[in-house]
Every structure is written in C-alpha cells, then in structure tokens.
Amino acid sequence: MKKQIFCIALFLASVAGVSAQANKNIQKIEAYYKEVAEKARLCETDDDQGEFGELVMNTLTINSRSHQWRAVGIYGQTIKFFYKGGDTEERMYPDKLVLVVNERKVSAQRYREEWLFSETGELMLFTFKVESEEPPLDARIYYSGGKAIRTIDGKKVTDRLTALDLKYTNVRAAEGRRLKELFARSISL
Template identity: 30%
Template sequence: MKISVFIISFIISISLSAQHDKVLEIRAYYKEVKSNIAINNPDSISYYYSDQIIRNRYDAQWRAIGIFHDTITYWYGDAMEAANMDGNTSQDSSWALKLVTISSQYSTMHQYREWLFLDGKLIFHFDKLDGSEYNPDSNWEYRYYFNDNKLIRFMSGGEIIGYDDDPASIILSGEEMKTMFRSIIRN
C-alpha cells in the first residue's frame, strides 16, 4: 500500500514538474515576443509586422454603453515562410501569428486581452479588466497557459488556482483571432 501511494505521488510530481517547465517555456517565449515588439521601429529592421483594427475611432456614444472603442493589434512574422514551416502540413499562414492584443474602453471600464501563439497554436491568454471603482468585484486579471490545446495552468491575479470551467471558450477565442488574421493577410 505504501509503495502504491509513493508511486502515485511520484507520477503526480513528475506531471506537475513537466507542466511547470512548460509554463516557464511559455513565459520565456512571451518575453522574447514582447521584447521584439518593443524594439519595432519604422526606421530600422523590425522583427514582426503589425496590423491594427480600430473600432469607433472617435468615441461616438454607443447605446447603453456610453464611450466605447477598441483596438485590435496583430503581431506576426513572414506569412509565406510560416506556411512552409516544418510540421505545417496544411500550409496555414496563421502560423506566422505571434501575438494579438485587444484594448477596449467601455465607459469607465478598460479591458486588455492577449493571445500568444506558437506554430499556429494558442499557448497563452491574458485577460484583465479594470472595472468600476465603485464595484471592486468588476476587476480581474486571468492568465491561461495551454499545451496542445489543454489548459495546464490557470492564474487569477498572481495566484495559481484550479479552473473548473471548460477552457473551450478561450481556445475558441484564439481560433477566432486566427480567422480574423487570415482574412487580413489574404492577398
């Protein structure tokens, strides 16, 4: 009995260690992408291309919301090169996609979201809402880490917590970002 408990504990610890290592890999890749974005400059060689979609640019009042606007930014590498990468059997140009950010303003609330991709797969999603100062429950900050479309870590604020909901909606939102990206870069 003690040996069985030890073996099960050992297997669980190896699994958790592998997940932790994957999270560290994702964080390192995230930092690399963000640093490459930070040095993008029109007067020098850039690591990534960038396209933006701005909705309600001049902040016209929206019914039942008030001030509303959002900016979607796509950061990506060479689409033709990505379509011919090893492992990309479908020649999917969305493999070029590195990061999508959406910054949204809803009256007094601000939401910021990120989708990080590697080889055409969502590996990280960040979602932060700075809600009403009168309702502290309307503020949140979530981080989702994925490996092969499986959630491996969920964080609320800086705390690792269990995630009981199905992450399918997060994965679907990543697929929607890729679909929009494909429509932008299509020739």
C-alpha cells in the same frame, strides 16, 4: 501495509513529475511571451523596429473617434495582430501570427486581452487584464497541445481544472481561433 505505502509513494511521485513537467512548460511559455511581447512593443514604439524589425503589425480599430454608444457610453476597441515570416523562398510574405492584442474601452473600464501563438500556430497563452479596477484584475490561461494546463486568476493558481474552468478556457481558445481566421482573411485581401 507496505504495498499500500508503496502505491501511495508511487502516486505522489507521478503527481510531482506531472507538476514539474507543467512548470517547465509554463517557464518556456513565459520566456517566449516575454520575447514576443518585447518585440511587439518595439514594433509599435520604435520606428526602426516597426519598419525593419522581425514583427509586422496590423491594426483593426472599432469606433476610432470615440463616438458615444447608447447604454454604454464611450466604446472603443483596437485589435493588433503581430506576425512574422517572409524569410524563405516558400514564404516570401509575413503570414505567421504570433500575438494578438485586443484593447477595449467601455466607459471608464479598460480591458486588455492577449493571445500568444507558437511557431506552429498553436495557442500557448491567453491573458486578460482590467487595468481600471482596484486592484487591477489579471488572469492567465496556459495551453499545451491545444488544452489548458494551468489557470491563474490573481494569485489563485489552478492546475486541476474543473468543468467550469474547462468551459471558460475553451471559450478563450475559440476566440483565439476566430481571431486567427480574421487575421488570415485580412492579409489575403
């Protein structure tokens, strides 16, 4: 009996340790996200930061004149790439992608997706918002080591991801990789 209680206690302690480590990772990701998001906001809105700040922004706009699309209505999409670099002799030009913001308008719906990348180019966070919904839809996926470690959908927090969760998180990670490739091609033109 004592052996079973000891095994259960050991299991619970290991689960608590893993959860505490995940919470630390998520706190670090959130702090980094807030820092990068503020720099990106300033890059877009403040003339001095846009010209001399740490981040550089490139924008890809689809249907910039809001032309009507059949069976959709008004459709528009803007992808903003925020990147930095150019601070060493080896890397004279900015080329380190840190944040991608994809804003889409489909008729009355407004969608916003963000991919946050670490200093090493690894995906750390994906966010998805539908601002035109009541209440607004908000979802997040946290990544560490190339794998999703937590999803948040509204108020529902999931640390133990199901096969369906993993499929969804892998699709979002693949989208992030495609956007990184698009960014790399765009700055090499």
